[in-house]
Amino acid sequence: MPLNFRFDRIRSTSFGVGHEDDEADSFSLVPVDAEVQNALAEMAQGTWEAIQGLDIDGTEYQPSEKYGSQEYVFLPLASDLAARLRQLHEAANMELNAQALSHPASLFCYFASFLDQSDNRLTAVRRATQFKGIVKSRLVQFITDSMKLVEDDTFKLDRDFDMLIDSERVHILRPSGFEAIGQLQEAICAAVPANILEIGREMEFVDFASIGEYAQRHPRAARYLASIRAQRETQNISPNLLTAACRKYAIQFQQTNGRIVVMPGSEMEFLNVLDRRMYELELVEGRPERYRASSRQRLGN
Amino acid sequence: MNSARNHEGLKSARFIMVLSSISPLFILWAVRGSKLIPNAYFVGACVLLVIFPNAFLFLRRWAAKKQNDTREIVIGKAEDHRDHLLVYLFAMLLPFYTTSLADWREFSATLVAVCFIIFLFWNLNLHYMNVLFAAMGYRIFTVYPPEDKNPLSGKQSIVVITRRATMFPGQRIVPYRLSNSVYWEVG
Numbered sequence: 366m367p368l369n370f371r372f373d374r375i376r377s378t379s380f381g382v383g384h385e386d387d388e389a390d391s392f393s394l395v396p397v398d399a400e401v402q403n404a405l406a407e408m409a410q411g412t413w414e415a416i417q418g419l420d421i422d423g424t425e426y427q428p429s430e431k432y433g434s435q436e437y438v439f440l441p442l443a444s445d446l447a448a449r450l451r452q453l454h455e456a457a458n459m460e461l462n463a464q465a466l467s468h469p470a471s472l473f474c475y476f477a478s479f480l481d482q483s484d485n486r487l488t489a490v491r492r493a494t495q496f497k498g499i500v501k502s503r504l505v506q507f508i509t510d511s512m513k514l515v516e517d518d519t520f521k522l523d524r525d526f527d528m529l530i531d532s533e534r535v536h537i538l539r540p541s542g543f544e545a546i547g548q549l550q551e552a553i554c555a556a557v558p559a560n561i562l563e564i565g566r567e568m569e570f571v572d573f574a575s576i577g578e579y580a581q582r583h584p585r586a587a588r589y590l591a592s593i594r595a596q597r598e599t600q601n602i603s604p605n606l607l608t609a610a611c612r613k614y615a616i617q618f619q620q621t622n623g624r625i626v627v628m629p630g631s632e633m634e635f636l637n638v639l640d641r642r643m644y645e646l647e648l649v650e651g652r653p654e655r656y657r658a659s660s661r662q663r664l665g666n
Numbered sequence: 667m668n669s670a671r672n673h674e675g676l677k678s679a680r681f682i683m684v685l686s687s688i689s690p691l692f693i694l695w696a697v698r699g700s701k702l703i704p705n706a707y708f709v710g711a712c713v714l715l716v717i718f719p720n721a722f723l724f725l726r727r728w729a730a731k732k733q734n735d736t737r738e739i740v741i742g743k744a745e746d747h748r749d750h751l752l753v754y755l756f757a758m759l760l761p762f763y764t765t766s767l768a769d770w771r772e773f774s775a776t777l778v779a780v781c782f783i784i785f786l787f788w789n790l791n792l793h794y795m796n797v798l799f800a801a802m803g804y805r806i807f808t809v810y811p812p813e814d815k816n817p818l819s820g821k822q823s824i825v826v827i828t829r830r831a832t833m834f835p836g837q838r839i840v841p842y843r844l845s846n847s848v849y850w851e852v853g
Contacts, residue, residue: 377738377840394817396843399734457740458811458820461846480738484838 366425366440369531370487372410376480378402382465382493383474383546390454390473393462395511404522408518409489412525416538423536424662428553429592429640432540440535440543445556446591447535449547454478454488454530468518472547477526489526493544550584553591557581560590564639570604572626579632589636597638611635614643614655679726680845684784685791686719687754690797691762700767720798727850730842738840739826741848742812744833746805747825755793758783766816791847794825807833826851 380401381394381533397405416423416437420547423437432438442454442539453476466472472493479487527542528535537543546552561577580586595600611618616635627635637643637657645655647648696712699705729735765776787793794806807826811819812835826833826841828851833839841849 377736378734379737394737396735399732402734419853452816452818456816456818456820457742457814458822459818459825460820461737461843463846477736480838480840486738588726 366421366534366536368413368487368529368536369533370485371455371481371483372406372413374482375406376482378405379478380405381459381476381478382472383476384465384468385473386471392456392476393460394461395465396461401522405489407480408491408522408525409477409479409487409529410431412489412529412538413536415525416529416536419538424539425595425626426535426540426543427592427595428549428588429642430661434541435538436540436604438537438540440537442530442533442535444595446549446552446595447547448552449491450488450528450530450535450543454486462593469520475522486531488530490528490542490546491523491529492539492545494523499587504573554581554584555585556591557587560587560594563594564599566600568602571607572624575627575629576632576635582595583633585632586636589633589640593636593639596640598641600632602639607638610638610643613645614638677753677788679722680791680793681784681788682719682722683726683796683844684787685715686723686798687787687793687796688758688784689716690718691759692703692716694759694763695767698763698767702770702773702775704765721798722848723798723844726844727842727852730844730850731852735843736840736841737849738838739809741809741810741823741833741835741837741839743810743835744807744826745810747808748800748805750792750795750806751800754792791845793845794795794827794848799827804829805831809833811834821849824849826842 378397379394381392383390383392392499394579415435419435420437423439426438426440442451452476474490474493476488479489481487487633511585525538527539527546532538535543539661557561557577557580561580563572564574565571574637576586580590600605604625608615608618608620611625614634615635616638617631626642634643641663642661643656644658647655676753692712692715696709696716700708760781762776765772767773767776787795799806800801804827807828807830808823809826810823811821826839827844827848828839828841830851841851844850
């Protein structure tokens with residue numbers, strides 16, 4: 366998948382940090398010199414090379430999936446799940462604050478924003494771990510042939526970023542970093558009523574009230590709901606096939622006024638079915654085996 | 667999400683740039699002279715007050731270029747404020763020029779008034795008000811950010827010193843930073 370940005374034609378580089386404040390999180394730009402700008406550009410390019418080294422095409426991010434520490438997944442920039450990062454990428458004339466690094470413990474991320482000669486913008490974001498942690502330890506530095514303590518506050522940039530954002534997509538190298546910075550958990554839980562409404566509209570033969578209540582209390586179920594809605598595969602589900610699948614996988618439900626009502630305790634299994642995570646294999650004749658997939662990938666069409 | 671506080675920064679630089687902006691007054695004083703202070707000291711002080719701040723201004727611009735201290739600015743609305751120079755000329759230069767420096771009380775009062783003006787220019791971020799920019803063919807625009815409802819977008823207006831005749835909404839420019847509110851587009 367191509368990146369809508371030219372690293373060899375960078376026109377401007379800005380650096381910024383995200384703070385956890387008492388009231389709300391805030392972002393601000395911090396002036397950096399030419400050497401740091403070059404280092405940031407190298408980090409961003411290294412991130413893109415790492416992404417290409419993993420999987421050139423990548424797969425679309427799904428909140429219900431469990432990802433490894435480094436996997437190339439992407440998300441359309443217009444997605445609701447990318448709302449916070451879209452704001453960061455599209456922010457114009459962000460506040461400049463040279464004092465933003467005065468309280469390193471409150472930093473939760475740092476980012477670089479690049480503009481190329483064609484006015485394409487690229488935003489690279491990294492969760493602050495080393496960057497804020499390094500000030501807690503004392504550094505040593507070789508000056509001439511003796512080791513000396515560095516007493517100044519020192520910030521250490523990482524080797525690469527967690528994600529790159531261009532005009533169309535969020536290209537994610539570390540899904541955990543994306544989820545933390547994008548505040549996915551909060552966004553997904555907040556989106557439960559909207560997701561229930563949307564899925565319920567397409568599956569009027571299911572009473573989603575109890576599932577909605579369950580998802581409000583269980584973040585994993587909220588993630589499944591977000592994933593089911595994002596897949597846009599609920600529209601043509603057959604009521605008969607769904608009830609058959611429920612019976613097959615021992616999901617407790619009853620039918621009231623022609624609608625499927627999932628019984629307490631079976632909500633998660635029901636969401637597993639809708640999220641296409643239940644499957645059966647029969648490799649030994651007469652002994653079908655049923656499994657629940659913690660991760661799955663669609664094959665063919 | 668964005669802090670409403672204005673972290674202006676570069677306070678010393680802004681102060682020296684204010685001195686640079688009132689350097690025409692020191693030139694006028696140097697030409698007029700004063701009966702209270704020997705010419706060698708008075709004119710010397712005025713010359714220093716002209717050379718040092720302007721040298722600093724160009725040093726700041728040189729440092730910004732060397733460090734590639736640029737920032738992408740998106741134009742929401744831009745207003746050409748060349749007329750501010752007229753206000754500056756009539757509100758400051760002419761009144762102070764006509765002030766008598768013949769006795770110590772007048773002289774002290776004038777110095778105090780200049781200090782007030784310097785503080786106001788510094789505090790109100792009017793350090794871009796400089797006849798030198800106009801002489802070099804630059805225009806001064808006040809640029810407002812786009813109204814995009816993005817909580818992370820800046821809310822403060824900034825000043826851009828540029829040779830452009832116009833700026834239009836949505837245009838992206840990459841000027842050098844003189845201070846957090848004043849930017850210089852070279853070329």
